Amino acid sequence: MTENEAVQRCQSGDREAFRYLVERYQGVVFGTAYNMTGNRAIAEELAQEAFLSAWKGIRTFRRGRPFKPWLMRILVNAVMSQRRRRSVVTTPIEGGDWPGDAEDPADALESRLERQTLQQAIEGLSLEHRQVVVLRYFAEMSVQEVARAAGLNEGTVKSRLHRAHQALRQRLSDGQEVAGGQR
Amino acid sequence: MSTNEPNDREMERLLEEHFASGATNVPPTPDLWGTLESRLGAQDPKPLWAVLRDIGTPVDGFRFAPALAATAAVAVVAVAGGSVWFAVGSGGGGGGVPASQNPDTLFLPASPAPTIGEPTPMPEAMMEDSAGPIENQGAAGAPGAPGIPGVAGVDDGQYFAEPTPTPEAMMERAAPTPAPPAPPTPTPAAAQSRAAGPTATPAPWALVPGPAAEGSPGLFVPGGPADAPPGFPGFPGLPELPPEPGATTFQEYERQPLTEASEDNVSTFSLDTDRTSFQLALNWARAGYQVNPASVRAEEWVNAFDYGYASRDSGFGVTSDLIAHPLESGRYMLRVGLKAPETVIDGPLNVTLVLDASGSMREGNRVAIARAAAEAIRRSLDEDDRISVVHFTTDVLERLTVTNASPDDRAVVDSIASLAPHDSTNVQAGLDLGVQLADAMRRQRPEALNYVILMSDGVANVDSTDPFAILEATSAPDGANPLRLVTVGVGIANYNDYLLEQLAQNGNGWYRYLFDEEQARATFQRDNWLALSSPVADQARAQVTWNTDAVKAWRIVGYENRVTSAESFTQDRKEFAEIYSGAATTVFYELELHDDFREHRGLGRLEVRWVDPKRGQPVRQTSSVWFGSEVGPQQEDPLLWFGAAVALTADRYSALGGSGESYNTGRDLRTLQGLVDNLQNELGHLAAFRDFVYVLETLVRDVPFVPPDDSGYSR
Numbered sequence: 001m002t003e004n005e006a007v008q009r010c011q012s013g014d015r016e017a018f019r020y021l022v023e024r025y026q027g028v029v030f031g032t033a034y035n036m037t038g039n040r041a042i043a044e045e046l047a048q049e050a051f052l053s054a055w056k057g058i059r060t061f062r063r064g065r066p067f068k069p070w071l072m073r074i075l076v077n078a079v080m081s082q083r084r085r086r087s088v089v090t091t092p093i094e095g096g097d098w099p100g101d102a103e104d105p106a107d108a109l110e111s112r113l114e115r116q117t118l119q120q121a122i123e124g125l126s127l128e129h130r131q132v133v134v135l136r137y138f139a140e141m142s143v144q145e146v147a148r149a150a151g152l153n154e155g156t157v158k159s160r161l162h163r164a165h166q167a168l169r170q171r172l173s174d175g176q177e178v179a180g181g182q183r
Numbered sequence: 184m185s186t187n188e189p190n191d192r193e194m195e196r197l198l199e200e201h202f203a204s205g206a207t208n209v210p211p212t213p214d215l216w217g218t219l220e221s222r223l224g225a226q227d228p229k230p231l232w233a234v235l236r237d238i239g240t241p242v243d244g245f246r247f248a249p250a251l252a253a254t255a256a257v258a259v260v261a262v263a264g265g266s267v268w269f270a271v272g273s274g275g276g277g278g279g280v281p282a283s284q285n286p287d288t289l290f291l292p293a294s295p296a297p298t299i300g301e302p303t304p305m306p307e308a309m310m311e312d313s314a315g316p317i318e319n320q321g322a323a324g325a326p327g328a329p330g331i332p333g334v335a336g337v338d339d340g341q342y343f344a345e346p347t348p349t350p351e352a353m354m355e356r357a358a359p360t361p362a363p364p365a366p367p368t369p370t371p372a373a374a375q376s377r378a379a380g381p382t383a384t385p386a387p388w389a390l391v392p393g394p395a396a397e398g399s400p401g402l403f404v405p406g407g408p409a410d411a412p413p414g415f416p417g418f419p420g421l422p423e424l425p426p427e428p429g430a431t432t433f434q435e436y437e438r439q440p441l442t443e444a445s446e447d448n449v450s451t452f453s454l455d456t457d458r459t460s461f462q463l464a465l466n467w468a469r470a471g472y473q474v475n476p477a478s479v480r481a482e483e484w485v486n487a488f489d490y491g492y493a494s495r496d497s498g499f500g501v502t503s504d505l506i507a508h509p510l511e512s513g514r515y516m517l518r519v520g521l522k523a524p525e526t527v528i529d530g531p532l533n534v535t536l537v538l539d540a541s542g543s544m545r546e547g548n549r550v551a552i553a554r555a556a557a558e559a560i561r562r563s564l565d566e567d568d569r570i571s572v573v574h575f576t577t578d579v580l581e582r583l584t585v586t587n588a589s590p591d592d593r594a595v596v597d598s599i600a601s602l603a604p605h606d607s608t609n610v611q612a613g614l615d616l617g618v619q620l621a622d623a624m625r626r627q628r629p630e631a632l633n634y635v636i637l638m639s640d641g642v643a644n645v646d647s648t649d650p651f652a653i654l655e656a657t658s659a660p661d662g663a664n665p666l667r668l669v670t671v672g673v674g675i676a677n678y679n680d681y682l683l684e685q686l687a688q689n690g691n692g693w694y695r696y697l698f699d700e701e702q703a704r705a706t707f708q709r710d711n712w713l714a715l716s717s718p719v720a721d722q723a724r725a726q727v728t729w730n731t732d733a734v735k736a737w738r739i740v741g742y743e744n745r746v747t748s749a750e751s752f753t754q755d756r757k758e759f760a761e762i763y764s765g766a767a768t769t770v771f772y773e774l775e776l777h778d779d780f781r782e783h784r785g786l787g788r789l790e791v792r793w794v795d796p797k798r799g800q801p802v803r804q805t806s807s808v809w810f811g812s813e814v815g816p817q818q819e820d821p822l823l824w825f826g827a828a829v830a831l832t833a834d835r836y837s838a839l840g841g842s843g844e845s846y847n848t849g850r851d852l853r854t855l856q857g858l859v860d861n862l863q864n865e866l867g868h869l870a871a872f873r874d875f876v877y878v879l880e881t882l883v884r885d886v887p888f889v890p891p892d893d894s895g896y897s898r
Contacts, residue, residue: 015223022216031209040210047215048222055223060887077850118201119208128512137198151850165194 003067010058018058022051025068028139029075035134036079038123050075072139072149076131121171129164132157227884432641432679433477436743438838441773443736448729448787450737451752453745454521454720454760454768457687458487459672459696460833463680465874466698468881470675474836478680481741481833485769488829488871490822492522492767498804499523499720499791504823505810508773509831509858510851516827517772519789519808521725525765528717528797531631533624534564535571536599537617539639540580541608546640548700549673550602553638555700556671557599559707560636564590569628571620572598575613576605584616587624608642610682614668621666632796634716637686638671641679667718667761668692688744689758691721714764720793720802722759725770726752727808729787733780740771740830741837755794755801762793771830785809821865828855828862829875836882849886856883 001009001020009017029050033043053074061070122130135146136157143161147154460483464474494500500522508514536557544550557572564570570590574580583601585594617635625633668690670683687694693715697703705711726749729737739746745760762768780786785807792803835851856879866872 011226013226015220018223019216019220022219026215027212030212030215034209044213044215048218051215051219052222052224055219056225056227059226059228077853080854118197122201133198137195138202151846162191165191168194168198 004063007058007061007063007067010055011061011063018055021054021067021071025071026051028068029071032072032134032139033075033079035122035138036127036131046075046078049078053078066145068139069141069145069148072135072141072145073151076135076149076151079131080127117172118168121168124171125164125167129160129167132160133164133168136161431475431478431676432681433475434681434684434744435477436480438743438834439739439746441736441738441775444729444731444734448731448734448737449726449749450729450739450772451726451747451749452724452739452742452770453688453747453758454723454725454762454791455482455486455742455745456760456762456766456768457483457684457694459483459680459684459694461487461875461878462696462698463672464878466675466696468878469698472675473885474878474882476837476839479833479837480743481830481837482745482770483741484833485741485771485826485830486767488822488826488875489767490518490520490769490826492520494522494525494765497524498802501789501791501804501806503786503789503808503810504820505774505786506823506827509824509827510835510854511773513775515774515776516830517774517786517808517810518823518826519725519727519770519772521768521791523719523762523764523766525714526717526719527713527764528632531628532564532568532716533570533621533628533631533633534560534568535573535617535621535624535633535635536560537573537575537613537635537637537639538599538602539608539610539613539637540574540576540583540602540605541639541642542576542604542606543608543640543642543674543677545604546674546677549640550604552673552697552700552703553671554599554602556638556697556703556707557602558596559704560712561590561595561599563707563709563712566591569624569631570595571617571624573613573617573620574598574602575609575616577607577609578612579616580605586620587627608639610637610639610641613637614686618666625666632716632718633666634669634692635666635690636669636671637683638673639683640674640677641670641672641682642677665691665721665757670694672696673698688760691757691761693761693763714766717764718761718796719764719766720760720762721796722755722757723762723791723793724752724759725768725789725791727772727787727789730783730785733777733783733786734774735777736775738773740773740834742770752790752792755792759793769826771827821862824858825862825866825872825875828858831855832879832882836886839886846887849883852879852883852886855879 001017003021003024006017006020010021026047030043030047033046033050034040037043037046050071054071057074061067122133125133131150132146132152135141135149136143139149141149143154143157146152147157150157152160457480460478460480463478464484467474467478490502492500492502500520502518502520502522504518506516506518508516538553538557544553561570566589568590569587570585570592571587572583572585572595574583583598585592585598588595614635614637617637621633621635625631668686669692670687670690672678672680672683672694673696684694686692695706697706707715724747747759760768774786776786787808788805789808790803790805792801794800795802832852832855835848835855839848859876859879862872
């Protein structure tokens with residue numbers, strides 16, 4: 001079954017076809033929600049909300065168009081609504097084991113610190129900047145798709161990405177200075 | 184920008200590697216389907232705009248030619264010997280049938296933006312409360328008192344039912360279809376006196392069945408046009424679409440723009456206590472109709488709810504609060520609330536009931552509602568009061584006319600009980616006689632307050648249909664004891680909101696909408712009637728002068744037809760509001776503030792002016808516009824956040840009638856729905872809150888929400 005066929009069947013009320021779409025996109029939807037909110041339970045709730053809204057409104061979806069940006073747009077809206085409802089976006093990413101522990105302990109520590117610093121820098125971005133960064137690099141969407149998902153024009157997306165890069169560079173630079181001082 | 188590109192590319196690489204490595208430590212994806220499967224409900228039907236959009240693309244194996252979109256955009260259908268017009272929005276604010284082509288439609292130029300004058304100086308001294316006959320020193324910036332939330336003004340009887348279809352609504356949907364009224368023909372003078380005219384259906388935002396299609400949900404009446412394509416809406420296989428009742432007339436007003444305070448720092452508007460626009464929307468939603476954006480006046484939605492303001496013994500209790508904007512980061516919303524004193528005037532009344540006995544009143548239970556309201560008013564009067572009754576149809580029904588009688592007079596009781604529909608509507612004739620009778624009573628009893636109460640669906644199809652022409656022709660002399668023209672609207676289809684609203688606004692009165700008999704009785708039961716018939720401020724208006732050191736830009740939410748020039752503020756005009764005992768007016772502003780706004784003494788100065796009904800003397804009151812604190816959690820003042828949600832819902836939805844994009848509106852409405860959902864614990868026990876939630880749900884349902892097509896491909 002192709003994505004287009006699945007959408008067409010969903011528009012006729014076929015739940016199995018919707019299951020196909022859920023299983024295809026649940027990873028990126030949940031992961032994006034998690035990266036935006038930093039909270040597993042809320043991310044799961046938002047992912048469910050996004051899929052339920054997609055099912056409910058799928059008859060408005062224009063067949064033949066890419067489904068992912070449309071779905072991610074619903075998710076982004078749910079995240080924004082969630083932020084206004086609960087102000088959760090500043091919640092730090094939950095702790096856990098970082099991958100790469102099997103490396104050389106010294107290298108692994110350095111690599112882990114670098115990743116941790118970048119991750120903290122990402123978490124410190126404003127929601128608007130984090131949103132475009134997560135959609136662009138985690139969800140692996142093009143600038144055009146990010147624009148569609150975020151409800152922005154492409155120029156605004158590019159501008160936000162540029163500013164996000166600047167902010168990340170600045171934060172990484174600050175972090176290295178702090179780390180250097182500690183060493 | 185170009186010098187940063189290498190750095191951007193490096194950062195892109197870092198981020199791609201970062202996310203690809205799993206360094207964000209996203210937990211394993213849960214089995215969403217296992218949870219979702221049991222929660223999948225019914226799907227929304229395909230809206231009209233999507234149907235039209237997909238014409239030209241394969242739909243269920245049938246490919247429509249693009250030219251059919253044009254065919255669908257305007258279809259004229261002959262049904263049973265009459266003409267029914269269908270206009271279908273074609274997107275982008277265009278579409279619809281040109282006014283010149285539609286016999287039931289009147290389009291006039293849109294309202295121009297208000298004149299922006301030079302900024303008014305804001306010296307430090309102006310920040311102090313200044314003197315007038317009534318001062319407000321103590322109440323300036325006082326926070327809202329707890330009060331009794333959710334009870335709207337004095338006539339709170341409108342909130343006592345769950346949002347289920349009313350008898351009126353159900354009967355209207357099933358009622359036989361009357362012949363469409365004659366097209367409204369405004370006078371040139373009226374057209375000039377108002378830059379914008381009434382927007383009778385169809386509007387560009389939605390499908391508009393003609394009058395003969397009332398009761399036939401869907402785009403086409405059964406049988407459909409002979410040349411309609413198979414599978415097109417109205418035929419089997421496609422979902423039904425939200426309908427709209429025929430022959431409704433609403434005024435389209437241009438929303439106020441965001442104004443730089445450096446260019447114009449004065450906001451002047453008439454106060455308002457009407458809540459008809461929200462009641463109309465509620466009744467339409469209950470009946471299954473899509474709410475017409477042109478019917479939405481945000482101030483009447485906001486003022487439909489009670490925010491528990493504290494009142495004073497004299498003058499207005501003033502409350503101001505600031506919150507972060509629920510929709511736009513970096514902006515704020517300011518609420519200013521004005522509460523009139525609760526002073527019942529214990530004096531005689533002269534009441535003239537002008538009852539619509541025309542054929543359009545036959546629909547639904549309009550006559551029963553009008554009869555119940557008239558009888559409730561009669562019962563609420565004292566023996567010292569006097570009452571006259573006029574029935575009008577093509578002309579006045581002289582046999583049912585009662586003049587200057589005691590409320591308990593048998594002739595009055597019989598006349599009200601005899602209200603029944605007859606022929607066409609001649610509001611002018613009814614009002615002419617009503618005003619003559621009221622004026623005669625006023626001359627006999629100059630100490631009495633004088634009310635002329637028009638009960639009608641507003642469809643005036645004989646003589647004038649223009650409210651200003653009616654008012655001009657109705658010789659209502661002004662003076663210290665004016666005639667107060669109250670309008671009471673009933674019905675859904677064949678309803679002229681514009682006529683009734685403007686008659687009241689320009690007739691020293693107020694406008695109410697009734698949707699069933701119980702509500703009619705509750706609205707005019709004695710306690711409410713005593714308050715409604717006790718004016719405490721005539722020609723009331725307010726002016727906010729912004730402190731440009733604190734406020735960068737401002738925008739008033741709603742009040743489009745009540746905003747007036749700064750110069751008119753000092754003039755006593757009868758189009759300004761008549762405020763009765765205990766009535767509250769709330770206004771919301773969207774603000775952009777300077778970063779250091781907290782360091783200034785306030786956001787501006789509020790001045791209210793009105794005429795004292797007893798003395799006929801002008802009065803003024805001033806106070807600072809202050810913010811007690813920047814409210815954070817919604818739970819601290821849920822009614823404040825609720826009011827903001829109501830204001831923004833109405834404001835954003837009303838934009839659909841003009842240049843508003845359905846995508847932005849859909850997004851904003853869903854965000855506001857989230858805000859309102861979060862207030863359930865605090866406000867869910869209030870019927871008024873539940874009614875608003877219901878209306879908001881229907882708006883969200885009916886507003887499309889998909890990203891704009893910016894792919895670059897042609898359609």
